[in-house]
Every structure is written in C-alpha cells, then in structure tokens.
Amino acid sequence: xxxxxxxxxxxxxxxxxxxxxxxxxxxxxxxxxxxxxxxxxxxxxxxxxxxxxxxxxxxxxxxxxxxxxxxxxxxxxxxxxxxxxxxxxxxxxxxxxxxxxxxxxxxxxxxxxxxxxxxxxxxxxxxxxxxxxxxxxxxxxxxxxxxxxxxxxxxxxxxxxxxxxxxxxxxxxxxxxxxxxxxxxxxxxxxxxxxxxxxxxxxxxxxxxxxxxxxxxxxxxxxxxxxxxxxxxxxxxxxxxxxxxxxxxxxxxxxxxxxxxxxxxxxxxxxxxxxxxxxxxxxxxxxxxxxxxxxxxxxxxxxxxxxxxxx
Numbered sequence: 049x050x051x052x053x054x055x056x057x058x059x060x061x062x063x064x065x066x067x068x069x070x071x072x073x074x075x076x077x078x079x080x081x082x083x084x085x086x087x088x089x090x091x092x093x094x095x096x097x098x099x100x101x102x103x104x105x106x107x108x109x110x111x112x113x114x115x116x117x118x119x120x121x122x123x124x125x126x127x128x129x130x131x132x133x134x135x136x137x138x139x140x141x142x143x144x145x146x147x148x149x150x151x152x153x154x155x156x157x158x159x160x161x162x163x164x165x166x167x168x169x170x171x172x173x174x175x176x177x178x179x180x181x182x183x184x185x186x187x188x189x190x191x192x193x194x195x196x197x198x199x200x201x202x203x204x205x206x207x208x209x210x211x212x213x214x215x216x217x218x219x220x221x222x223x224x225x226x227x228x229x230x231x232x233x234x235x236x237x238x239x240x241x242x243x244x245x246x247x248x249x250x251x252x253x254x255x256x257x258x259x260x261x262x263x264x265x266x267x268x269x270x271x272x273x274x275x276x277x278x279x280x281x282x283x284x285x286x287x288x289x290x291x292x293x294x295x296x297x298x299x300x301x302x303x304x305x306x307x308x309x310x311x312x313x314x315x316x317x318x319x320x321x322x323x324x325x326x327x328x329x330x331x332x333x334x335x336x337x338x339x340x341x342x343x344x345x346x347x348x349x350x351x352x353x354x355x356x357x358x359x
Contacts, residue, residue, distance in 0.1 A: 080127060085203050090200055091120040094120055100185060103182070106181045106246060150272050154265060157261055167253070167254045170247070178244065190231040193227040201217065218261060218263075229250060229252065276304065289332060293328075300315055303342070313346070315347055
C-alpha cells in the first residue's frame with residue numbers, strides 16, 4: 049500500500065520522463081464550457097419550438113424541434129464524453145479515457161442517422177396527407193431558431209481538434225439547415241398556401257445531412273478500430289524507417305491514435321549491433337516527429353540472428 053511520501057504504483061507507471069512522449073493520455077485542452085453553453089441554448093429553444101410546432105401544425109417545425117431535442121441529447125453525450133476523457137490513466141485503463149470522445153461521436157452519428165430516417169418518413173407521409181399549417185408562426189419561430197443555431201454552431205467551432213465536438217457540430221449544422229427550411233416553408237405557406245413545401249423541404253434537408261453524418265461515422269469508426277490515422281501513409285512510414293542509417297529491416301509495425309490527434313507507433317527494428325541502437329533510436333524519433341507528428345514511439349531493437357531465430 050503506498051504511503052503519503054510514495055505515489056501509487058499506477059501513477060509511477062504512467063509518469064512521463066525526459067525523452068518520453070509528450071502525450072499524457074488526458075484531454076486537458078478541451079473546453080467543457082463550449083459544450084455546456086451549447087447544451088443550454090439548444091435545449092432551451094427546443095422546448096419553445098416543440099410547443100410552437102404542435103400549435104402551428106408544421107412538420108418542418110416539429111421535425112426541427114425533435115431535431116433540436118436530439119441535438120441537446122447529442123451535445124450532452126459529447127459533454128459527458130469530454131468529462132470522462134479528462135480522467136487520468138489508471139491501473140485498469142493504462143491508456144486513459146481519450147476514446148470516450150470517439151465513442152460518443154459514433155453514437156451521435158447513429159442517432160443522427162435515425163433522425164434523418166424519421167424526418168424522411170414523416171415527409172413522405174405528408175405528401176399524401178397534407179396538413180394545414182400556420183405559415184406566419186412557423187416563419188417567426190424558425191427565424192429565432194436560426195439565430196440560436198448560428199450561436200451554437202459558432203460556439204462549437206471554437207474547438208476544432210475534437211472529433212467528438214465536430215460530431216456534435218454536425219447535429220447543429222443539420223438543425224441550422226432545418227431552421228432555414230422551416231423559414232422558407234413558413235414564408236411560402238403564408239404567401240401562397242402551398243402546403244407541399246413543408247414536407248418537401250424537410251426531405252431535402254434530410255438528404256443534405258446524410259453526407260456529414262456518414263463522414264462522422266466513418267472517422268469515429270476508423271479511430272475506434274485503431275486504424276492508421278487518415279493523414280499518415282503506413283507504407284511510407286515503413287519505407288522511411290528502413291532508410292535510416294543503421295536500420296536493416298522493419299517488421300511488426302503498428303500505427304494508430306492513442307486519442308484523437310495523438311498518433312502512436314510500435315514496431316521491431318533490426319540493426320547490425322546493439323551499440324548502434326541509441327543513435328538509431330534518436331534518428332527514428334526525430335524523423336517520425338518531424339514528418340508524421342508521431343511523438344509516442346515504442347520500438348524493440350533486434351539483431352539479425354534474433355530475427356532468424358524468431359522466424
């Protein structure tokens with residue numbers, strides 16, 4: 049049991065000393081205030097829009113209200129993920145909790161996909177069964193909603209590094225498009241009485257949102273599956289390592305992200321003699337950091353006879 053003068057074993061094991069990677073497994077630079085303000089604004093106006101949508105009988109407003117409720121849930125989930133991701137590594141989770149952000153992003157993408165399907169289904173129903181809509185009320189409420197969505201989108205755009213925050217931003221951008229569609233629908237219905245514009249624009253917005261939703265799902269899934277970071281060429285990394293003076297061959301090479309934005313690399317490098325290893329390792333670390341931004345590097349040196357023995 050650790051004493052007061054001696055840190056816990058897990059803390060000692062996770063400590064980074066001189067020459068180690070700067071990545072600390074903890075999302076210390078992510079602002080929770082960004083998501084907290086976004087949740088508050090979105091949820092507050094969602095309540096207003098729910099009542100206005102049912103009162104005016106507008107599918108565009110009802111869909112946008114449901115969309116904003118989903119946004120508030122997604123933003124709350126993103127906020128929870130950021131809180132979890134700030135927890136330091138432990139004896140049971142040596143890599144920390146940075147992946148909580150990607151997990152939340154993936155869940156948010158799935159929720160958004162479900163919302164798009166629901167809006168599309170409701171829109172198709174309205175084509176065959178149009179409902180009278182209060183166009184003026186829709187226009188006014190949707191205009192206020194547009195202002196709220198612009199404010200939330202601006203707040204979220206201040207955090208560009210987090211895939212989780214970008215996933216939440218997709219929700220808000222989709223809601224922003226929904227507000228614009230509701231404004232147009234309200235104006236057209238008020239001026240012309242053409243009710244079909246309401247489900248038509250709702251369906252159009254749903255199709256626009258799909259592209260961003262699939263992008264978030266693809267990126268978060270790739271991260272959760274420990275894929276090679278999209279900006280790094282795995283084959284080129286191996287080739288660059290093999291060209292370093294003193295390196296005979298490279299094998300068992302793996303590149304992934306410890307947490308979003310922090311790539312890591314492990315592998316085996318065959319060298320001529322062990323005394324050359326310190327110089328080779330310095331050259332490898334310098335190259336990986338300069339060309340690929342890889343700071344977290346773990347390599348095992350091997351001699352030719354060792355490699356032959358393993359084979």
